[in-house]
Amino acid sequence: MRCEFVLLGAVEVRLDGCSVDVGGARQQCVLAALLLDLGTVVQTDRLIPRVWGESPPLRARATLHTYVSRLRRALAAAEGVLFQGQTGGYRLSADPETVDVHRFHRLLAQARSAADDVDSAERFEEALALWQGEPFARLESPWLDSVRDSLGQERYSAELDLADRGLRCGRHAELLPALRDRARAHPFDERAAAQAMLALYRSGRQAEALAEYQRVRLRLTADLGVDPGSSLQLLHQQILSAAPDIDPPEPVSAPVTPRQLPAAPAAFAGRARELATLGERREPAAWALSGGGGVGKTWLALRWAHEHLAEFPDGQLFVNLRGFDPVEEPVPAVSALGGFLTALGVASASIPPDADARAGLYRSLIADRRMLIVLDNARDTAQVAPLLPGGRGTTVLITSRRRLDALLAAHNVRPLPVGAVEERDSRAILLRRLGADRVDAEPGAAEELVRHCSGLPLALGIVASQAATHPDFPLASFAAELRAADERLDTLGTGELPWSLRTALSASYRVLSDQAAAVFRALGLAPGPDIALPAAAALAALPRPAARTILAELETASLVDQPRPGRYRMHDLTRLYAAELAHADSAEALTRLLGHYCHVAAVAADLLAPGERYRRPPIPLLRDPQSRCPTPTLPSPGSTPNATTSSQPHEPPPSACREWRCTFPSRCTDTSTTAATSRTH
Structure with a gap:
């Protein structure tokens, strides 16, 4: 049966022209919310506030499921209408032409791209004729109110545009x-x-x-x-x-075909896995490329974009959102939308002032076009979400130093972590920038440059530019400057603020919370390639749950990564920057960390040789109250590597506490000096 959805007025569903009962006000809110994001998974955490605002019922999720089930039954006979329960949300699939709001937006886009005023006016009149009253009449929620206002502004703008055509005619x-x-x-x-x-x-x-x-x-x-x-x-x-x-x-103005992509990176090398992943053609395709500053996210996005230009005949849009720019403030979404609308041929007088109205016009103009949109250097989800298109033919590449987990959860965006390049690809970058003759003439120095740059394209680019500026200098001289760890970040700079490794790292550091910044500094002191959660907690003087939360913030900010569950590591150059910032409180932090390691060693020794514990001398570091930490969980002797047991301190012998070398003397309560001493640890 042919189905029609009415949202530009009282919410109504018609099957072959006959109205269908779609339930009460809240159930209609659910239907409206799913129809407005037609074909997209709407996460439950977003759907609930859309329906109930800030005061949902206690069993909102169960009620929501009931509403969707009722709607599915009511529309079971509707042709091409499908309700789907997805992981964490719901999706409603239907022909956009059956929904008056989506038809309204399509007609607006056609009207603004029409070749003559008569045809344009007809499309505007057809679009405005779809309105049967106030959108979502008699339904109330803060989210619906904002959508209602946005649609009203789009209608008003369309009325002004129609009047322009009429006056010209x-x-x-x-x-x-x-x-x-x-x-x-x-x-x-x-x-x-x-x-x-x-x-x-x-x-x-x-x-x-x-x-x-x-x-x-x-x-x-x-x-x-x-x-x-x-x-x-x-x-x-x-x-x-x-x-x-x-x-x-x-x-x-008539729509144009924008070509906003910057030039392709000349010295790009490697990234075969990432390029292949981006080549997986699914619609709609939206990728969030995340990684630390200087890791080459923009290079990767531009390389892929230029290799696939033929797939986007309707144009490419690019904006640097300056989310982590060391000089400029982040670009607001409303400003980015204005730039996109101008690039799409909309005259400045016709660009709405409101962000929601701009987003609606932007999506209308690109709804049926095959375009590539690159949103570079995004700060957070709020900055990116209004710039996401609604059409199926558009591909979006988002780069950010943050992982943008909220964007991944709420929108059909897939993650693509971008790490350091491999050693052979780092050498290929030098070869392309300096030429094979110069690199092959000093293979040892070239390898040292690669090693000190640690697979970071920004660092490699800076070193290559310095070497290219001084073609008569041996590469060994540049390698010598990088050899001293305490001077390496000074060397990896160009004298221009944005093109400095320290500046790039600083831009990520300065947006951290105070507690995350403190943990970041402390991690710069940790020896070894990585650090476990308990050790990180001791280093930062935090309880383990708090440390885990802060480490998750640092991981989201791409300042640490977690190669294995519970173990964290920093890029070598990031660690140098963190250590620079940590000198003021390094002694206390290292004392806590060494105390933790001594405590773990003592517990392990008790497991291996429990009879020797009373003859071992005390460990002075463990008498520092700051080094106290929970008893670690270690494998029992003879157990398999995956079998762990929680080792608790053995009971001391029946003698005075002063005769027993207590692991935690400051936490020991000696209630008697007799053989019946009672102690708590």
């Missing part, structure tokens, strides 16, 4: 009553005022057109303290001088 007399009513209903809208003035003037009512200008000018001056804009003032001067032919308001 000479329909000023027909449109005049509606234009005057709109100008009075929106007294601060200079575009509405200009349309009314032009219609009055063309109808032979010059004095009334001038009076309309004075009304708007006085209102703006009295209420806002500003004068009319330059375009309205110019129109006033033209009417005042009785110009024979006054141009109508500026038309919306």
